[in-house]
Amino acid sequence: MKKIIINGANGYVASNFINSLLNTNYQVIALVRGSKKLSANERMFKVLSEINDAEYVRTCQLKVYAYSLTEENFSMAEEDLQDIFSGEFDYYHFAASLKYDRKSKNEIFGTNIDGIKNSLDVYARYANSKSRLFFISTAYSCGRMSGLFEEKFYDNDNISAFRNYYEQSKRYAENVVKNYIEEHQINAHIIRLSQVVGDSKTGITKTDYGIFDFAKRMFSLAHRYPNQTVRLKVDPEATQNLIPIDIVVHNLMRTVATEKVPTIMNFTAKKSVKNQHIIRAVTQLMPIKIVPVENLKKDDMSPLERLVSVGMSFTGNYININLHFDTKNTDSLPRINGYQNLNNEHQGISEEQSTYKMLEYFIGTLPVPKGSKTISKDGATV
Numbered sequence: 044m045k046k047i048i049i050n051g052a053n054g055y056v057a058s059n060f061i062n063s064l065l066n067t068n069y070q071v072i073a074l075v076r077g078s079k080k081l082s083a084n085e086r087m088f089k090v091l092s093e094i095n096d097a098e099y100v101r102t103c104q105l106k107v108y109a110y111s112l113t114e115e116n117f118s119m120a121e122e123d124l125q126d127i128f129s130g131e132f133d134y135y136h137f138a139a140s141l142k143y144d145r146k147s148k149n150e151i152f153g154t155n156i157d158g159i160k161n162s163l164d165v166y167a168r169y170a171n172s173k174s175r176l177f178f179i180s181t182a183y184s185c186g187r188m189s190g191l192f193e194e195k196f197y198d199n200d201n202i203s204a205f206r207n208y209y210e211q212s213k214r215y216a217e218n219v220v221k222n223y224i225e226e227h228q229i230n231a232h233i234i235r236l237s238q239v240v241g242d243s244k245t246g247i248t249k250t251d252y253g254i255f256d257f258a259k260r261m262f263s264l265a266h267r268y269p270n271q272t273v274r275l276k277v278d279p280e281a282t283q284n285l286i287p288i289d290i291v292v293h294n295l296m297r298t299v300a301t302e303k304v305p306t307i308m309n310f311t312a313k314k315s316v317k318n319q320h321i322i323r324a325v326t327q328l329m330p331i332k333i334v335p336v337e338n339l340k341k342d343d344m345s346p347l348e349r350l351v352s353v354g355m356s357f358t359g360n361y362i363n364i365n366l367h368f369d370t371k372n373t374d375s376l377p378r379i380n381g382y383q384n385l386n387n388e389h390q391g392i393s394e395e396q397s398t399y400k401m402l403e404y405f406i407g408t409l410p411v412p413k414g415s416k417t418i419s420k421d422g423a424t425v
């Protein structure tokens with residue numbers, strides 16, 4: 044079986060991918076940075092154990108190495124590098140800073156652009172002609188463009204064309220890969236993800252990104268100020284493109300299993316979910332009434348509404364958009380046996396139902412903030 048090398052391996056998407064690879068008997072090399080408290084190895088095993096709810100984790104085919112993403116040769120010993128990058132392999136570059144604030148610009152660019160440059164250098168030193176590199180990007184590298192975001196390269200642009208430095212850094216990083224392909228004739232691909240959510244079948248959601256970050260903020264608010272009505276500056280008809288983790292993993296498994304894959308693939312949902320459905324779900328799941336108001340002015344907001352609007356600076360950027368992604372390349376990947384149901388619709392469950400299930404699971408795992416009143420689902424304070 045082919046060897047799969049993955050960096051940023053302890054992250055949300057990469058660790059779920061690794062879990063699936065191990066269950067399918069692939070040999071996996073995980074590159075993880077150690078933390079103050081835990082070694083790279085401990086961090087990897089901890090996250091795999093969490094995914095499997097502390098049940099048996101199949102790890103005999105897994106090898107974990109500590110590395111330093113932006114240091115020359117990942118600060119690894121030459122014999123380790125030769126061992127890791129020997130023979131035929133697929134290398135998936137997941138490591139990224141998902142920060143978005145202006146203050147973190149250097150960290151975002153350093154991790155997302157210098158990180159892939161360094162990965163490409165290491166890859167090019169060792170890869171044989173059959174090996175492949177996959178750069179995990181974001182569908183939001185589309186920035187503020189309107190119209191269909193195709194599975195092709197787009198030119199670099201200045202920050203005004205993007206919602207934040209994260210989006211811009213990923214566009215730049217894609218073009219670093221493009222130039223490397225042209226200059227070094229390497230076999231490299233781009234995979235763009237939209238907002239990755241929980242499991243479409245079980246509802247299990249172990250990420251607090253995007254709409255779950257929003258749900259977490261509302262949960263905290265609902266406990267501090269129970270039973271309030273809060274208006275949010277949100278277009279109820281605008282949409283969120285949510286791609287369930289099981290479908291992302293399935294698509295990644297399709298890339299591993301397919302010899303010739305397109306250069307760029309958008310892993311995005313066919314159907315986006317309207318904000319009004321997300322807000323309705325959140326309102327049903329906690330004692331707060333959220334009313335989306337498209338043209339809510341700051342001056343008309345109550346102090347509570349202003350508080351919410353400040354805390355939503357990131358989510359807010361994504362709240363009034365309707366993006367369209369082309370998925371022809373992704374759709375052309377052959378299916379894998381055992382994964383027949385690609386679309387939620389085929390499972391008899393709509394995107395809205397699946398999103399509700401995920402929010403229900405996620406909210407159920409949130410700790411009640413200290414000192415707040417306990418609130419039952421029907422809003423009574425206990």
Ligand SMILES: NC(=O)c1ccc[n+]([C@@H]2O[C@H](COP(=O)([O-])OP(=O)(O)OC[C@H]3O[C@@H](n4cnc5c(N)ncnc54)[C@H](OP(=O)(O)O)[C@@H]3O)[C@@H](O)[C@H]2O)c1
Pocket residue numbers: 050051052053054055056057076111112113136137138139140141154179180181182235236237238239240252253
């Ligand atoms: N989640 C989404 O909705 C989404 C959407 C679009 C695209 N993506 C892309 O998908 C990929 C994975 O995202 P995710 O949601 O799984 O993110 P995640 O859970 O935050 O994982 C990010 C990974 O990158 C590593 N990393 C960050 N900075 C690093 C550095 N300076 N050096 C080495 N490693 C570093 C993290 O390691 P530490 O744990 O040590 O920090 C972690 O392993 C990213 O490239 C992201 O841009 C994700």
